[in-house]
Amino acid sequence: MFPRLSSSLAIAGCAASLVLTLSACGSDSEPQATASTPSATETLPSWLTDPPAPPADSPCPTAVPAAGVAPEWTQAGATGSVAVAGPTDTTAPSVTFEGPFSVTETVVHTLKAGTGPIVAPTAQVLVCYMGVNGRDGSVFDSTYEQGQPIDFGLDRVVPGFQKAIAGQTVGSTVAVAMTSADGYPEGQPSAGINPGDTLVFVIKIIDASA
Template sequence: MAQTEVHTLRAGDGPVVAPTATVSVCYMGVDGRDGKVFDSSYQRGAAVDFPLDGVVPGFQKAIAGQKVGSTVGVAMSSADGYPDGEPRAGIQKGDSLVFAIKILSASS
């Protein structure tokens, strides 16, 4: 896939998430090449907190501008994910990634 696509699956009613916010999310990531789940906060049973300016570009594109409480689907190009791959996660160079992300909270 050439370009990252973001779809709001369910719109939340919280504040809009700033591009530099620190967010708390639950998510599941699937490798677009083979359909395997390579990461899931649901499987670990805990939300994940991180600053949006410290993650892969596709994650920032998916979350920034959305409202807290939203569930977002993102299909990210390799360039917005791991362009050189991420061997520990089984992601090969050029793989697109698909995430379902629920935005639980955000703080600036």
């Protein structure tokens, strides 16, 4: 079984969100800017070298869950299985695997139903989320690392992310195990995602607008 996931991340170049489609972020075949290392005379901005702590009432808490937290959802896959506990008011989600984990159909599970309006398929949403690779249990993207939610249109995300959120109610916490076809069928090497990898996301829907 993979150990409990830490909050360390390998976030790809499209830093805002890996769930955004490749057309929004740029494909691997497009020219990429080459990062340069600052010289001794250059000064990085303070927000990059010493980012501010998230507010105490942030909807995306950064604290790691306690060991042995009980899962709210378990799912057997074509190979392996996954166990998910959603975020609390003070801790990030917990995702553990008997792996490698893979599914042949995308599976969505509501961990906690919200009481807000239903989210439309093309809504602009504000969410906290954690993305985990079922092949090796690595966290490849997470808003919980910085403790801040992100907003985007559901017409700009990978299909599995839209399937997870559209039709849910605002305030809900949702988990999705998505096939490679609904995520990154060609892979995303910068995030350690290979073709065929099943991805698991835990998503907290904070707000949505038409």
